[in-house]
Amino acid sequence: MSELADILERCTSAAEDPSFPAVREWLDAHPGGKVLGHFQVYFPEEIAHAAGMLPIKLMGGGTGVQIRRADAHIAAFVCSIVRSTLELALSGRIDFMSMFVTHPICDAARHSCGVWARNFAGDCQILYFPHNATSTHAAEYLTGEYRRIAGAIEAQTGRSIADEALRESIELFNESRRLLRDLYAIKRERPWLVTAVEAYTLTRAAGFMPREEHTTLLRRALALIEEREAKRQDRIRVVFEGGFCEQPPLDLLAVLQDVCYIVDDDLLIGLRWLTEDVPTSGDPLENLARSYLGTSSYSPVQRDPRKPKEHMLLRRIRESGAEAAIVASAKMCEPGLEEQVGYAQALDEAGIPHLIMEFEEKMVVFEQVRMEAETFAESLLFEFA
Amino acid sequence: MTGKGASGIAPASSELKHAGATRREGRRLIDQWWQELSAADAEARPVANVFVMGSIAEVLRAFDIPMSFPEIAALQTAIRGKSMDYLLAAEDQGYSPDICAYVKVDVGLHVTGREHPHGRLPKPSLVVSTNMCNTYIKWSEIWERMYGCPLFVLDIPGWRGTGFEYGVNGGSFRSDCAYVQGQLRELIVMCEQVTGRAFDVDRLREVMGEVNRMSEMYREILAENKNRPAPFNSLTEGVVHMGVANAYRGHPEGSRFMEAARDELRERVHAGIGPIPDERFRLLFVGPACYTNFRRFVEMFEEWGAVFVAAEYASYGGGGLDRGIHYDLARPIESLAEQILLSSQTSFSGIFHSHQWQTGVVRDWSVDGICFHGVKSCRTTSTGLPDAREWLMRNENIPGLFIQSDLVDARLWAEAQLKNRIDAFFESLQGRKASARR
Numbered sequence: 001m002s003e004l005a006d007i008l009e010r011c012t013s014a015a016e017d018p019s020f021p022a023v024r025e026w027l028d029a030h031p032g033g034k035v036l037g038h039f040q041v042y043f044p045e046e047i048a049h050a051a052g053m054l055p056i057k058l059m060g061g062g063t064g065v066q067i068r069r070a071d072a073h074i075a076a077f078v079c080s081i082v083r084s085t086l087e088l089a090l091s092g093r094i095d096f097m098s099m100f101v102t103h104p105i106c107d108a109a110r111h112s113c114g115v116w117a118r119n120f121a122g123d124c125q126i127l128y129f130p131h132n133a134t135s136t137h138a139a140e141y142l143t144g145e146y147r148r149i150a151g152a153i154e155a156q157t158g159r160s161i162a163d164e165a166l167r168e169s170i171e172l173f174n175e176s177r178r179l180l181r182d183l184y185a186i187k188r189e190r191p192w193l194v195t196a197v198e199a200y201t202l203t204r205a206a207g208f209m210p211r212e213e214h215t216t217l218l219r220r221a222l223a224l225i226e227e228r229e230a231k232r233q234d235r236i237r238v239v240f241e242g243g244f245c246e247q248p249p250l251d252l253l254a255v256l257q258d259v260c261y262i263v264d265d266d267l268l269i270g271l272r273w274l275t276e277d278v279p280t281s282g283d284p285l286e287n288l289a290r291s292y293l294g295t296s297s298y299s300p301v302q303r304d305p306r307k308p309k310e311h312m313l314l315r316r317i318r319e320s321g322a323e324a325a326i327v328a329s330a331k332m333c334e335p336g337l338e339e340q341v342g343y344a345q346a347l348d349e350a351g352i353p354h355l356i357m358e359f360e361e362k363m364v365v366f367e368q369v370r371m372e373a374e375t376f377a378e379s380l381l382f383e384f385a
Numbered sequence: 386m387t388g389k390g391a392s393g394i395a396p397a398s399s400e401l402k403h404a405g406a407t408r409r410e411g412r413r414l415i416d417q418w419w420q421e422l423s424a425a426d427a428e429a430r431p432v433a434n435v436f437v438m439g440s441i442a443e444v445l446r447a448f449d450i451p452m453s454f455p456e457i458a459a460l461q462t463a464i465r466g467k468s469m470d471y472l473l474a475a476e477d478q479g480y481s482p483d484i485c486a487y488v489k490v491d492v493g494l495h496v497t498g499r500e501h502p503h504g505r506l507p508k509p510s511l512v513v514s515t516n517m518c519n520t521y522i523k524w525s526e527i528w529e530r531m532y533g534c535p536l537f538v539l540d541i542p543g544w545r546g547t548g549f550e551y552g553v554n555g556g557s558f559r560s561d562c563a564y565v566q567g568q569l570r571e572l573i574v575m576c577e578q579v580t581g582r583a584f585d586v587d588r589l590r591e592v593m594g595e596v597n598r599m600s601e602m603y604r605e606i607l608a609e610n611k612n613r614p615a616p617f618n619s620l621t622e623g624v625v626h627m628g629v630a631n632a633y634r635g636h637p638e639g640s641r642f643m644e645a646a647r648d649e650l651r652e653r654v655h656a657g658i659g660p661i662p663d664e665r666f667r668l669l670f671v672g673p674a675c676y677t678n679f680r681r682f683v684e685m686f687e688e689w690g691a692v693f694v695a696a697e698y699a700s701y702g703g704g705g706l707d708r709g710i711h712y713d714l715a716r717p718i719e720s721l722a723e724q725i726l727l728s729s730q731t732s733f734s735g736i737f738h739s740h741q742w743q744t745g746v747v748r749d750w751s752v753d754g755i756c757f758h759g760v761k762s763c764r765t766t767s768t769g770l771p772d773a774r775e776w777l778m779r780n781e782n783i784p785g786l787f788i789q790s791d792l793v794d795a796r797l798w799a800e801a802q803l804k805n806r807i808d809a810f811f812e813s814l815q816g817r818k819a820s821a822r823r
């Protein structure tokens with residue numbers, strides 16, 4: 001197997017195997033180590049990392065976890081990711097976790113903290129990100145909120161978080177985000193070098209393994225991707241929008257990559273939320289808070305009047321040189337489905353072709369999607385020929 | 386507590402001085418509210434779109450900005466049997482069948498010319514939203530796009546999870562307060578810009594004083610239902626209290642209404658009168674109502690002699706008045722921020738961490754069981770209801786019924802299925818009562 005294939009396999013196993021092999025390896029190497037699981041979309045993992053905790057992203061069970069127990073706790077009209085993430089806890093798959101953090105991203109996710117608090121033995125927290133991002137008081141408030149979460153983390157580890165340790169963690173995560181930006185630059189500039197599934201897997205693994213290891217793997221993978229000799233093909237260039245929270249199954253991305261180049265997307269946007277390096281001088285928690293508010297991406301679950309979502313999507317399309325968009329939403333996802341309408345109207349007005357679709361993390365039949373994507377791509381190829 | 390007239394001989398309603406006051410006055414006030422909204426629209430005066438959980442009426446009323454509550458407007462279309470027309474108009478625009486149907490009824494109203502069964506729905510000049518429901522924010526962004534009106538999101542940090550201490554002594558209370566207070570000052574500036582008027586702190590004090598009075602009486606109203614028989618059904622008559630509590634929050638007419646409603650209830654208690662002749666079961670209602678089949682829904686419970694003596698809805702739907710709002714008029718803005726935080730902790734945060742509050746109500750209102758009504762529209766109120774039910778049964782031995790339908794989407798009403806579950810619940814409650822007697 002090639003070195004790149006090895007790396008991809010390691011990342012696939014870390015990111016897709018619901019027994020969390022990379023986390024268990026870390027625990028074996030760090031007896032007594034503590035794991036913090038945070039729900040989508042964004043969490044300042046640096047804070048947990050500086051305390052010696054392993055932060056992991058909780059993003060549902062995908063196709064690998066059947067929802068059995070969670071249905072008795074959460075209403076059926078709630079998106080799959082909320083139910084399958086709870087299933088991970090109720091089925092004992094994440095017993096190694098001592099702290100759960102969710103965010104007020106939507107009504108279902110916020111509600112889930114109450115459900116978790118009644119069913120999960122560890123500490124359950126809501127990190128309240130500001131929904132009034134332009135208030136002059138937002139940065140101070142968020143810094144205080146980070147301080148509160150840091151206190152809860154310290155209570156878990158019994159170790160106080162020194163500013164110096166936090167700065168080192170910020171350096172590490174800055175490097176990680178830089179590499180992810182490099183990966184996305186390749187997607188935009190030479191999408192024939194890396195498939196959508198490969199890029200996604202390399203990104204997703206960051207949520208399930210120690211960031212040091214992931215950074216090393218990703219750095220090497222990028223070098224190997226650059227060496228590839230793949231040739232450009234005649235495919236339409238699209239932006240995929242709608243993967244900010246619940247994740248589409250890999251097979252869906254595989255279907256799409258067969259018919260188009262996904263030159264940019266919002267898949268796992270939380271890992272790439274901060275768009276510039278976080279400064280390391282000064283108060284590190286304040287720096288993290290200011291970066292969250294000031295130099296960050298967008299998603300349907302953050303209100304920021306400086307970033308109207310439809311304008312941001314048009315910008316993403318423009319900057320990636322895409323000619324079309326796939327505007328997806330997870331089923332039953334209130335914010336995603338609502339945003340979809342605004343996106344579609346803006347795309348119509350801008351005359352940008354788009355395909356609207358819904359997905360579910362546990363979907364297994366893709367014939368319909370394939371047909372729609374192919375028809376969409378063909379209509380564009382024909383039009384632009 | 387027992388009503389003095391519980392001898393079984395209820396006085397004829399003609400002997401009751403206050404009979405019908407709630408219904409009569411409630412209707413008059415809501416009609417008047419609609420007339421004001423329609424007039425403001427006709428005269429192109431600024432109107433604010435706001436929401437029931439945290440309308441921030443105190444600030445808006447201090448600027449005399451009329452408030453339109455799209456949630457109330459939406460539910461009224463369902464009671465009039467018209468919600469589907471609007472809802473389908475929104476689905477035609479691309480809105481999914483799986484999102485909050487209140488949003489869709491409202492979008493439908495806007496895209497079909499804003500003619501509402503009660504009057505003309507105004508165009509918003511300003512939107513004041515909170516994060517108490519995240520859908521409020523998404524909904525507000527729709528108007529922002531439609532009308533280009535300014536949108537202010539008052540962000541209120543809520544319950545934070547395990548070990549979080551509610552109240553003024555909680556670890557984050559001071560910093561939360563500073564954040565909310567700062568935002569209120571920013572909202573005031575926005576209102577000054579929209580109205581072209583300077584902020585008058587004394588007017589704010591006046592409004593807040595009125596809210597203090599209203600809150601006191603709202604609490605007294607809810608407490609009257611601790612009597613046996615309970616004098617009112619929290620779901621039906623409770624909706625009238627809630628409607629006025631929202632539309633007239635901080636207005637003297639609102640406080641007067643509450644006083645009249647309370648007096649009517651006291652009179653009923655004295656006469657031993659309840660909403661049904663023979664109260665056999667006392668229930669707590671959790672979740673929002675079903676307005677497409679409102680009357681029939683309640684009947685299915687009344688047929689078993691059941692009365693909803695308390696409703697969680699009255700807490701969050703009543704804008705937190707149930708908690709007891711005590712504004713300190715000497716420091717109005719600071720106090721407003723504090724009370725917003727405190728009242729939201731039991732209303733909106735209470736929704737998703739509800740079991741303690743529910744246990745307390747079961748005890749204090751002598752409740753026999755809880756009806757958990759999940760609606761597809763509303764993940765805010767309904768996501769964790771099955772879990773709360775299960776927890777209360779397991780830990781507090783409180784029987785619970787979980788049923789589902791919707792607020793305003795008639796397609797989700799399945800009467801036979803609902804009735805089966807309701808009947809089975811009462812059969813088991815009956816069995817429980819019988820074995821308790823043995």
Ligand code: SF4
Pocket residue numbers: 040079080081082105106107108109245246301330332333334335336
């Ligand atoms: S998928 Fe949508 S509804 Fe579900 S948790 Fe994420 S944001 Fe909320």
Ligand code: SF4
Pocket residue numbers: 107456485486487488518519520521762763764765766792
């Ligand atoms: S989700 Fe619920 S609380 Fe939010 S707007 Fe809809 S009905 Fe109201």
